[in-house]
Amino acid sequence: MRYNSLKLRKVIFVTQYPVNTAQIKDDLYLAVNGAWLKTAKIPADKPATGGFFDLADNIEKTLMADFEDFLNGKTHTDDPYLREFLKYYRLASDFDQREKLGFKPAKPFLKRIEDLKNLADWEEKLPSLTLAGYPSPVPLSVEADMKNTKAYALYADVASLILPDKTYYTKDNPQAPALLAIFQKMMAKLFQLAGYDDDFASQTIAQALEFDRSLAPHQKDSTERADYTKQYNPYSLAEFASFSSHLDLAAYAKTLVKTDDLDKVIVTEPNYYQALDEILNEDTFPQFKSWLLVRSLRAVAHYLTNEARIVAGQYQRALSGSKEAMKAKKAAYYLAADQFDQVVGLYYAHKYFGPEAKADVHRMVEQMISVYQKRLKANTWLSQATKDKAVLKLSTLGINVGYPDELHYLYKKFVVDENQDLLTNDLNFTKITLSDHYGRLKKEVDRTRWAMPAHMVNAYYNPSFNVIVFPAAILQAPFYSLKQKASENFGGIGAVIAHEISHAFDNNGAKFDEFGNLKNWWTDSDLKAFEDLAQAMISQFDGLETEAGKVNGKLVVSENIADAGGLSCALEAAKEDPQADISAFFINWARIWGVKASLERQKLLLAIDVHAPHVWRANMQPKNLADFYTTFNIQPGDKMWLAPADRVNIW
Incomplete structure (x- = not known):
């Protein structure tokens, strides 16, 4: 998860399956997810299932059902912008008319x-x-x-x-x-x-x-x-x-x-x-x-036509490993929801994301920032001058949880002409969007617009604005639930929160100051020490084997630095709870990365994705933490053992 982040999406959670505790010493990921992996089936129209994908699929089904009720007149809305979305969705869903018009x-x-x-x-x-x-x-x-x-x-x-x-x-x-x-x-x-x-x-x-x-x-x-x-x-x-x-x-x-x-x-x-x-x-x-x-x-x-839509997706399906095209209705939903993403996101957040959860997650973010500040102040390899700058940057970090306060003005310009076809409406929206985009050069920078809608299962850090954002959709089990143990929440959403905070201090984010400006605020010796630690993280992952090929350590270093910082800081926060259950913490960390993906998708991500493969995200970072060894009695000779000299700890 980072600023240029991915879209992700089902209902079967890995929590339904037992954890093989005896296997943790050899493979944490399989110990937690192995039973689920044996029966999990990838939907024919998707490249993967599990983790983020399950949540996203559940949201997809929920919103499609809601919007179908709107289209059928079973429910109504007074929101003028949602009404425009529904008009567009109706055009997208009208494949009889799309077929009639052809090309x-x-x-x-x-x-x-x-x-x-x-x-x-x-x-x-x-x-x-x-x-x-x-x-x-x-x-x-x-x-x-x-x-x-x-x-x-x-x-x-x-x-x-x-x-x-x-x-x-x-x-x-x-x-x-x-x-x-x-x-x-x-x-x-x-x-x-x-x-x-x-x-x-x-x-x-x-x-x-x-x-x-x-x-x-x-x-x-x-x-x-x-x-x-x-x-x-x-x-x-x-x-x-x-x-x-x-x-x-x-x-x-x-x-x-x-x-x-x-x-x-x-x-x-x-x-x-x-x-x-x-x-x-x-x-x-x-x-x-x-x-x-x-x-x-x-x-x-x-x-255009349904056949054209299916044909035009063949190459992308070959890249991702999806076996079938989406059904027409589902494809229409995604097409319309992508065009009106912030409108759909606000609808989802206001209906399904409660203020209690928003307040609790915001509290967790503040707690994680506090833990991070303490860790920075106690850091042993930074000079005091650099530590002071790092703490200052952390103190100005913006926090966005759930959904934006109001709809961005651009979406208020999208007015659907129901007498025109779907493509013509889309091209009109493109002109509106691009005219606004190129017309803003001399205007004040807009820091309020979210780069993700609230119904997207993801999170990000924007280095230029020094802000972390957690859309409502990710704030669900197994990442977060008021019904889960606090330690489970820290191993899920807590680690995600701290991951995004850590991006402010990864090999890219560390080059931006507290205002989000690209500026070196490090002493030469501190920067050299940081680069050496980053290189150690590169070496730790470089060449790791997966069924799709080997990991490129340099490609995934920024996300690995964020994962390492996120997990260690979330662990420290979890330990502050009097009822801390550290085994539950690590188990939920492995659970959120439970994914079954096509081989084609795995190969594609190995080549272009800045995130490490899910198996190694689950397994490698715990190996860097002493508490993992004491919690599960990991000893030399166990496959999850990593010699202390080979463990990498940056933040």
Whole structure:
């Protein structure tokens, strides 16, 4: 769990299954989850089950049932924004109308690409194409300036690839040929459904993949991107413009943000922009145009016929290992809920998340911060100057629990035109969203908008705002329940809370000050000591075996530092309870990571995810804590034993 977090989601909790206490000495994860794993079945339309997924599936069923009652007139609402969501949901659910319209709603959108004559023509139309939601090899965005988070700045990022990561384009990648074959077959069918002839489709798909492949060598891979502070590379507008001799990048940027007063652009990956002339020029325009058309056709297909929706998901299902497409009604729910995510989140929170639970979790967060402060003050490897800065940062940490105080203003602009089709409404919302996004450059930074809706089972830390956020959906068993032992709650939501706090002091978060600005507040010797400890964490995980392959310690280091800090701090808080049950603490820690996932999903996450595999999240961090050994009498020779010299403790 981190700032760029994942969406996750069933009703069978691992708590129904007995713990094999005799097995704890050899494998904590299997001791807790083994009986469940033997019978657990992954839903055909999902890549995994257990843990986060179970909670999310339960929320899915609850909300779909509620919204079905609204659509059928069994219940009513006076909330005008929920009513707009329900209108959109009704359009998304009307597959008879979607079938009748076929690809007609997408034709104008796709024709804008088909009609592009050359690079100059595309450049002239680029601002309007950007605001309309078309993909671009020079994606710009307006975000808080990482070195001055009171102000917005313009960022230049890189185009996303068709394959999950640049490493998939290497010659020896074993998964790429099969994935590309599935992608080509999927796109050929979509072009056929859209009415294009086979020769045109075949050539367009081949050119699109050629262009996509040309992007890969100039991009960072997932491991390099995991150090996200290196995204901050400010250039003057003139310097940014010099990256291309074929495009007027300065004019494009100023037109997009509607100001001539633009002095800098922050380039996330300079190597990519230094190769921009090679990537995008008149000679490569045919390949680029095909790339635009392929990506755009795939995107709009989800809003058209049911067959188009199912076909357009084939590649993603191959990546994740999901065996079947979602049923039409469920797919419509997700499509609508994603568009109105904060509206749906507030509905869920107000109906299903009580004030008693919110107050109790808020108390737990404050307790965890207090524990963290004590640990920082007692730290033995930091100088006093750095400790003081760390405590100061902790004292200014923002806390958001449950749901935002009010709906963000942007959602109040979403008005559904029921006389228009689903895709047309979606494209209108895209224009509203992007116009607002690019129009905020000179405005005050908005720190109130949550990056996750309240019905999402997850949590995050935002380093630029120095705030931790715990949506209502994660505040359920096995993570948290008023009916669970306090020690179980500390091993669940307590460790999650402290995990997010720890992100303020992981290898990335530690580079931001108490205001969220990217600024070094460490002494040189303290920074060296921290980097050595981070390297020890990298080494501890690097090369660990899973059924899908080996763990990349460098890719997952930030999350592992947060896991380690979170578990140790939650343990200390649990021990303050007079009725502390430390065995229950560690058992619930292992329980929340109980997941059964497809092999395809496991392979994908090993390659691109900054989180360690769930088995090792459950098993490795307890090995670093002395209380784990005394609680379960772990001795040398036991598989869960780790020599004291090999244990890593940072926070």
